[in-house]
Amino acid sequence: MTETAPPEATAATPSVAYRNWIERQARNRRKVQVGRVLILLAFLALWEAAPRAGLVNPMLTSYPTAVWDGFLELLAQGSLGLHIGVTLLEVVISFAVAMILGTVVAICLWLSPMLEKILDPFLVVANALPKIALVPIFYIWLGPEGSIYAVAIAVALFITILMLYTGFSQTDPNKIKLARTLGAGKRQILTKVVLPGNVHTFMATLKANVGLSLVGVIVGEFQASKAGLGYLIVYGSQIFRMDMVMAAIVILSLISVAIYLLVQKAEGWLMR
Numbered sequence: 001m002t003e004t005a006p007p008e009a010t011a012a013t014p015s016v017a018y019r020n021w022i023e024r025q026a027r028n029r030r031k032v033q034v035g036r037v038l039i040l041l042a043f044l045a046l047w048e049a050a051p052r053a054g055l056v057n058p059m060l061t062s063y064p065t066a067v068w069d070g071f072l073e074l075l076a077q078g079s080l081g082l083h084i085g086v087t088l089l090e091v092v093i094s095f096a097v098a099m100i101l102g103t104v105v106a107i108c109l110w111l112s113p114m115l116e117k118i119l120d121p122f123l124v125v126a127n128a129l130p131k132i133a134l135v136p137i138f139y140i141w142l143g144p145e146g147s148i149y150a151v152a153i154a155v156a157l158f159i160t161i162l163m164l165y166t167g168f169s170q171t172d173p174n175k176i177k178l179a180r181t182l183g184a185g186k187r188q189i190l191t192k193v194v195l196p197g198n199v200h201t202f203m204a205t206l207k208a209n210v211g212l213s214l215v216g217v218i219v220g221e222f223q224a225s226k227a228g229l230g231y232l233i234v235y236g237s238q239i240f241r242m243d244m245v246m247a248a249i250v251i252l253s254l255i256s257v258a259i260y261l262l263v264q265k266a267e268g269w270l271m272r
Contacts, residue, residue, distance in 0.1 A: 062242035067250060070243030084251060086228040087217060094152030095213040099206070102160025110168040110194065111186060127158035131216065135223045144224035152216030156209045163208065167201030168194050203267040210259045
């Protein structure tokens with residue numbers, strides 16, 4: 001008796017409806033990308049045409065080609081890399097300190113409900129307080145360089161604490177009950193249930209903190225810096241060089257996009 005070979009496995013062929021759906025999704029993505037590019041090009045064209053046509057004063061708004069010339073001038077002077085490096089360093093340090101300190105405080109609040117009840121009104125008030133009002137105080141206390149870091153950390157710290165603690169307190173109670181039933185202590189629940197269950201909260205906090213740290217650094221540089229993109233913006237406005245101001249703002253926008261993409265990439269890696 002001869003054995004018959006098993007039939008070869010064949011890959012499932014996608015249905016026509018599924019292929020059509022995939023094509024529609026691809027077309028929609030292309031439309032979104034084209035729409036974004038068209039909006040950007042229309043904005044740049046209007047920005048270029050309006051000052052040249054005399055509809056707005058070019059001294060007040062500048063225009064893209066002048067901004068590009070200002071960017072090249074800064075490159076030729078050799079100072080642009082220094083200004084970008086100073087701002088990036090301040091952002092990274094402020095961001096790291098705010099995240100680490102905010103995470104530690106949020107964990108302490110979760111571990112001690114009594115401490116959370118005591119500090120809650122103070123945290124809410126500190127978060128709502130306009131941090132720009134603290135710039136002169138930080139300048140007097142910490143000097144020009146220290147005040148930049150202090151403002152940036154203050155801007156990002158309290159929202160970090162509130163976001164993380166809210167995420168910790170909203171962890172699935174059934175999972176916590178299960179861990180307690182199995183004999184886990186509070187610290188084990190924190191490390192095995194609460195922290196792993198709030199990866200999405202950490203990523204949302206990271207995204208918020210990147211922008212807030214950048215805002216805090218620029219506000220601090222407005223007051224007391226001798227280098228950095230915030231310094232360039234203030235200096236350019238003082239000598240009515242709007243091309244320099246706009247060039248610094250464009251660079252800030254590119255930095256924001258680059259940092260956001262890095263955080264998104266980190267989010268994808270962590271979620272896996």
